[in-house]
Amino acid sequence: MTAEKLDGKAAASAIKAELAERVAALNARGRAPGLATVLVGDDPGSHSYVRGKHRDCEQVGIGSIRVDLPADTSWEELRAAIGDLNSNPECTGYIVQLPLPEHLDDNEALSLIDPSKDADGLHPVNLGRLVLGQDGPLPCTPRGIVELLRRNDVDLHGAEVCVVGRGTTVGRPLGLLLTRRSENATVTLCHTGTRDLAAHTKRADIVVAAAGRPGLLTGDMLKPGAVVLDVGITRTDAGLKGDVDESAWEVASKIAPVPGGVGPMTRAMLLSNVVDRAEYLADHPED
Numbered sequence: 001m002t003a004e005k006l007d008g009k010a011a012a013s014a015i016k017a018e019l020a021e022r023v024a025a026l027n028a029r030g031r032a033p034g035l036a037t038v039l040v041g042d043d044p045g046s047h048s049y050v051r052g053k054h055r056d057c058e059q060v061g062i063g064s065i066r067v068d069l070p071a072d073t074s075w076e077e078l079r080a081a082i083g084d085l086n087s088n089p090e091c092t093g094y095i096v097q098l099p100l101p102e103h104l105d106d107n108e109a110l111s112l113i114d115p116s117k118d119a120d121g122l123h124p125v126n127l128g129r130l131v132l133g134q135d136g137p138l139p140c141t142p143r144g145i146v147e148l149l150r151r152n153d154v155d156l157h158g159a160e161v162c163v164v165g166r167g168t169t170v171g172r173p174l175g176l177l178l179t180r181r182s183e184n185a186t187v188t189l190c191h192t193g194t195r196d197l198a199a200h201t202k203r204a205d206i207v208v209a210a211a212g213r214p215g216l217l218t219g220d221m222l223k224p225g226a227v228v229l230d231v232g233i234t235r236t237d238a239g240l241k242g243d244v245d246e247s248a249w250e251v252a253s254k255i256a257p258v259p260g261g262v263g264p265m266t267r268a269m270l271l272s273n274v275v276d277r278a279e280y281l282a283d284h285p286e287d
């Protein structure tokens with residue numbers, strides 16, 4: 001058996017076409033959404049992601065603001081840049097590209113974002129809302145995973161999902177999202193302290209590999225016919241490498257690969273968060 005590809009690029013294009021119509025309607029109402037990015041330092045990977053996000057904005061008609069700061073930016077300077085975006089009416093949503101350089105604290109920076117402009121859904125208030133089951137922006141990668149599965153008719157209700165990785169942007173919030181009543185999956189959250197990883201992955205109908213360890217998930221760790229989502233991205237001399245080994249293609253029924261799987265969905269969900277919020281504000285002008 002050779003697994004079928006879960007095509008995140010195609011799904012993201014369809015989502016962007018839908019968003020373009022919603023953005024046109026917002027622009028016509030004088031409620032133009034605007035996405036800003038804050039990028040500190042010159043990591044080539046981060047630069048390429050941020051470039052992609054601005055290209056996406058242009059494609060769907062969302063205004064975009066780019067704030068690039070040098071690697072030696074002080075905490076005070078970063079705080080001032082975030083404060084400026086919080087009070088800039090042209091910016092309706094924004095992200096601080098992570099990870100920040102060593103001397104700046106990611107979580108402290110996330111806490112400074114106005115929660116109503118948090119396009120990543122990573123502000124503590126918004127993560128808290130997710131825990132409480134209240135509406136709010138959802139973390140982009142977990143939302144992208146659920147949307148990619150939905151658009152490919154992969155049923156989550158009652159499914160056994162094994163998530164490998166407990167990071168703040170993917171694994172942890174994905175567990176929260178998948179166990180909502182609306183998704184109703186059963187989740188096992190594995191991590192580097194898991195004693196027998198293969199025992200858990202082998203039982204799963206769906207495996208999400210988000211550990212950032214290239215080639216970690218091999219075919220012999222999967223139940224035949226399992227659905228696999230690769231969320232690892234490691235830059236090697238040979239190019240981008242995911243967490244899913246080649247051997248998985250002979251055992252799985254469907255795989256969301258790196259590149260072309262979850263990555264493009266993450267970017268599409270960032271745009272969705274911004275458009276959702278702009279529509280909400282247009283309909284609730286007093287908020």
Ligand SMILES: Nc1nc(=O)c2c([nH]1)NC[C@@H]1CN(c3ccc(C(=O)N[C@@H](CCC(=O)O)C(=O)O)cc3)C=[N+]21
Binds near residue numbers: 096098258
């Ligand atoms: N505040 C914040 N929010 C983020 O959402 C965030 C972040 N920081 N820091 C870094 C990670 C990583 N991330 C990716 C998004 C899209 C692709 C993506 O589109 N990947 C393409 C390949 C891109 C390439 O070739 O480099 C693909 O998988 O097909 C990858 C990675 C968002 N992140």
